[in-house]
Amino acid sequence: MPSSDHPIGLGVAGLGRAFMLTLPSILADRRFRLVAAAAPREESRAAFAAALGGSVHADVAELCHDPNVDAVYIATPHQMHRDHVIAAASAGKHVLVDKPLAIAMEDGAAMVAAAEAAGIQMIVGPSHSFDGPVAQAHAMIQSGKLGRLRMIQAFNYTDFLYRPRRSEELDTAQGGGVIFSQAVHQIDIVRLLAGGLARNVAAQTGRWDQSRPTEGAYAALIAFADGAFASLLYSGYAHFDSDAWMDWVGELGHAKDPSRYGAARQMLTQAPDAQTEAALKQSRGYGASPVPDPAPHHEHFGPIILSLDRADLRLTPGGLWLYGDTEQRFIPAPRILSPRAGALDALHDAVRLGRRPVQSGAWGLANLEICHAILHAAATGQSVGLAHQIAPAD
Ligand SMILES: NC(=O)c1ccc[n+]([C@@H]2O[C@H](COP(=O)([O-])OP(=O)(O)OC[C@H]3O[C@@H](n4cnc5c(N)ncnc54)[C@H](O)[C@@H]3O)[C@@H](O)[C@H]2O)c1
Known part of the structure; x- marks a missing residue:
């Protein structure tokens, strides 16, 4: 060593x-x-x-x-x-x-x-789940000062499905669609905040664009062993952009220009077939396009609201809004190196x-189990039980 x-x-x-x-x-x-x-x-x-x-x-x-x-x-x-x-x-x-x-x-x-x-x-x-405001919310829950966490609402409206893709990214059987690439983030966040031990999942998924034949949307309800529950909702269909409710800071912590509405679909018009689209994606990789500037804000994964006994917490790219019984206040997230x-x-x-x-391998396996549970619950209309869940390591 x-x-x-x-x-x-x-x-x-x-x-x-x-x-x-x-x-x-x-x-x-x-x-x-x-x-x-x-x-x-x-x-x-x-x-x-x-x-x-x-x-x-x-x-x-x-x-x-x-x-x-x-x-x-x-x-x-x-x-x-x-x-x-x-x-x-x-x-x-x-x-x-x-x-x-x-x-x-x-x-x-x-x-x-x-x-x-x-x-x-x-x-x-x-x-x-590594984002600064998520860590801040986690610490506040752990402190116990606001009582128990009861409910989480997490949602995100993005252009995920219309960013340039390799063909397998549009095929669920090969890991494509929003469940394996996007739900996994929301699951990661809510499991960290709610203590990891999810018990069962009910869900619906949406595959609404025949030209992108994989899941582009889902709604899932996750119940946790201690009675807390989380509602997860996602649309990657590039219409409403929920960064409008995140101070126009994008997922990666950069300021977003709302006047660029429709940019993802616009870019895709340059890629009429799968091969051109894969090449377009490749042109955004290392050595083919400039390295992005360091982001000035924390990253985020859309609006998230937590309900505890004595307050609601709303995560933003700059920190937490706390809505208590008699006061509301903003608590900035600590600045971090990147x-x-x-x-x-x-x-x-x-x-x-x-x-x-x-976020160990076993933790990632528990997240993956919920991705499969969402697909299974949506396909069968049945709530799905879970067997690989773990609590966060101390
Ligand atoms: N955490 C994030 O913010 C984030 C964002 C995007 C992607 N991802 C994840 O990263 C992974 C890659 O996705 P991506 O969007 O970067 O795809 P990509 O196609 O842009 O990049 C994958 C790279 O792997 C290379 N590659 C292929 N075969 C290889 C091999 N045998 N050995 C070495 N390199 C090989 C490709 O040439 C390509 O450059 C996925 O699992 C995805 O979920 C994470």
Whole structure:
């Protein structure tokens, strides 16, 4: 293990959109140094080597055996997470794997088992349960000052379905649609706030656009073991934008220009077929477009309102609105180094201090179980019981 004042050597598998979104936070954080990358495209490997230095590999297993790599950030498509996590675990490297943990529960379980057998730490993220205002709300619930958490309302109206996609991202059987990529964020947030132990799920899903033949919307009701319940609602159909109710701060913490209404559908007109659309998505990856500026605000996942015995809390990109019995007040969220500092803190503490993260592999498996439960509940009209839920680690 390297000395604790030495930056953690981070290797990256996959230089696409997810890496682009996390890169500004990694670059802002002196506890980490990007030392290696694996990507199939020569163009992105060359861009990484030129701009960031370190070694580049065509193969993830090779990256995992790079002696300068202490931990691997796996930012490859969902269907590859299993193989890439197992490659990292086999090489004894800690893992930050982007959400969702996997597509199939069996794959997720195999990843958890591989991490445990290898004695490495696995964190599922970055994900929105790491957001500053979520952590702030979690701390307030834990303090007990406002009584028990009773109810959560989480909703989000976005243009998710009309951003450029690879073909598998529009096929539910291959992990496409809003359940595996978006519900997983809301589930992650509400499980953290409500104590993790979801008991059952009722849900409906919407597939309303034949040209994007996967789930673009859902409503789900999750009941927790202690009696709390959460209502989750999402539309990715690019009409209303709920960032209007988040001070026009977008999901990634940047100010949003409301006059760009319809931009996602407009961009898609440049991509009349699946191949052109995949190429358009690729053009937003590393080496093909500029790295985004660091975001000035916290990230968020749409409006969230929590009801406790003695107050409601509303999460905003800047902090919490508290609506008590006789007063309402705004409590700013602590400033952080970067919007994804929470996930990087967890990775740092896991690698340097051996601290088990809340958002562990087993936690990600519990989130994934609820994704499947939403699909199953919607298909059968029955409420679905859950068997893989865990409470957050202390
Ligand atoms: N946390 C977030 O905010 C966030 C945002 C977007 C995507 N994601 C997640 O990140 C993952 C990737 O999604 P994306 O939108 O970045 O997709 P993407 O297609 O933009 O990026 C995936 C990258 O992986 C590369 N790749 C493919 N096969 C590879 C291999 N064998 N070895 C190494 N690299 C390989 C591709 O070339 C591509 O650059 C998904 O699981 C998604 O859910 C997370």
